[in-house]
Amino acid sequence: MSHPNAAGVTARAHSNIALIKYWGKRDARLNLPAVGSISITLDALYTDTRVAFLPGLDADRVDIGGRRADTTRFSRFLDLVRTEAGIDTRARIESWNNFPTGAGLASSASGFAALAVAATRAAGLTLEPRALSVLARQGSGSAARSIFGGFVEMRRGTRDDGLDAAATPLLEAAEWPLTVIVAITEHGAKALDSTAGMTGSAETSDFYQAWVDHAEPDLAAMREAIAARDFEAMGELAEHSCLKLHGLMLSTRPGQIYWNAATVAAMHAVRALRADGVPVYFTIDAGPQVKALCPPAHAETVAAALEHVPGVLETRRSVLGPDAHCHD
Numbered sequence: 333m334s335h336p337n338a339a340g341v342t343a344r345a346h347s348n349i350a351l352i353k354y355w356g357k358r359d360a361r362l363n364l365p366a367v368g369s370i371s372i373t374l375d376a377l378y379t380d381t382r383v384a385f386l387p388g389l390d391a392d393r394v395d396i397g398g399r400r401a402d403t404t405r406f407s408r409f410l411d412l413v414r415t416e417a418g419i420d421t422r423a424r425i426e427s428w429n430n431f432p433t434g435a436g437l438a439s440s441a442s443g444f445a446a447l448a449v450a451a452t453r454a455a456g457l458t459l460e461p462r463a464l465s466v467l468a469r470q471g472s473g474s475a476a477r478s479i480f481g482g483f484v485e486m487r488r489g490t491r492d493d494g495l496d497a498a499a500t501p502l503l504e505a506a507e508w509p510l511t512v513i514v515a516i517t518e519h520g521a522k523a524l525d526s527t528a529g530m531t532g533s534a535e536t537s538d539f540y541q542a543w544v545d546h547a548e549p550d551l552a553a554m555r556e557a558i559a560a561r562d563f564e565a566m567g568e569l570a571e572h573s574c575l576k577l578h579g580l581m582l583s584t585r586p587g588q589i590y591w592n593a594a595t596v597a598a599m600h601a602v603r604a605l606r607a608d609g610v611p612v613y614f615t616i617d618a619g620p621q622v623k624a625l626c627p628p629a630h631a632e633t634v635a636a637a638l639e640h641v642p643g644v645l646e647t648r649r650s651v652l653g654p655d656a657h658c659h660d
């Protein structure tokens with residue numbers, strides 16, 4: 333049995349966006365991905381989470397952004413930590429995102445990564461980053477990647493116990509500076525959560541098997557582009573993976589339409605910039621926000637163009653961010 337830190341522990345984890353997308357599970361219970369993925373961690377979007385295991389509590393309590401949240405998903409996650417630590421104590425979790433929650437900005441990625449770091453430490457455990465990644469994955473697939481900063485690869489793994497389904501760092505943030513401009517087109521929560529969306533695609537899309545079969549070549553090409561710091565190759569592959577993912581979503585029954593009019597207008601704006609010689613590519617997750625990737629020297633131009641797109645409410649700018657870490 334370990335000794336919980338009664339004062340509690342606070343951790344910060346940054347959101348990430350996938351350049352090669354994850355969609356589909358090979359095992360729902362352990363949350364094992366059907367495909368690997370490659371992402372970048374964002375400095376400007378993060379979650380701070382404080383966890384304290386308190387002997388007096390009779391149930392877990394979770395507050396997100398100062399509001400009481402349903403504990404089901406969090407208690408299940410904390411049970412993994414309690415089992416590992418040999419404790420039975422309930423916990424108080426307080427979490428804050430510095431960006432809109434549940435709107436396609438990967439709050440589950442930064443949220444579960446921060447929770448994995450804070451909860452294990454608060455429970456008296458010391459886990460290696462790889463073990464933290466395996467744990468975070470069980471909260472949310474993309475959270476496994478937010479344990480690391482910079483460019484990150486999530487391995488699909490082949491083991492039934494999921495111990496090889498973990499993220500590994502590819503490049504540190506400083507090794508290839510990049511800017512992401514996030515064009516926010518909606519502040520509300522998204523309509524369909526990613527687990528339900530993935531299950532729908534696996535069960536009903538004629539394109540699902542092709543999606544799984546073609547993941548490896550995309551990952552290999554992206555690894556190569558990143559190793560070579562080849563911005564054009566990286567951008568082309570990222571845009572392709574994004575559009576292929578949305579093709580899969582659209583071919584699901586019922587079709588998953590995550591875009592709004594401003595999402596589409598922002599994609600065209602990115603392509604128009606490119607036609608004018610600005611190096612910029614877009615990517616979009618299970619939501620309506622558009623993330624434009626460019627070298628830092630072009631950030632001003634890209635942000636100005638996206639701010640003028642009708643329906644874009646605001647833009648956020650980010651460089652690549654660090655590993656998840658404890659902080660006070």
Ligand code: PMV
Binds near residue numbers: 369
């Ligand atoms: O980690 P989840 O279950 O929220 O799924 C993330 C799915 C996408 O954001 C659409 C793609 C990805 O790889 O992050």
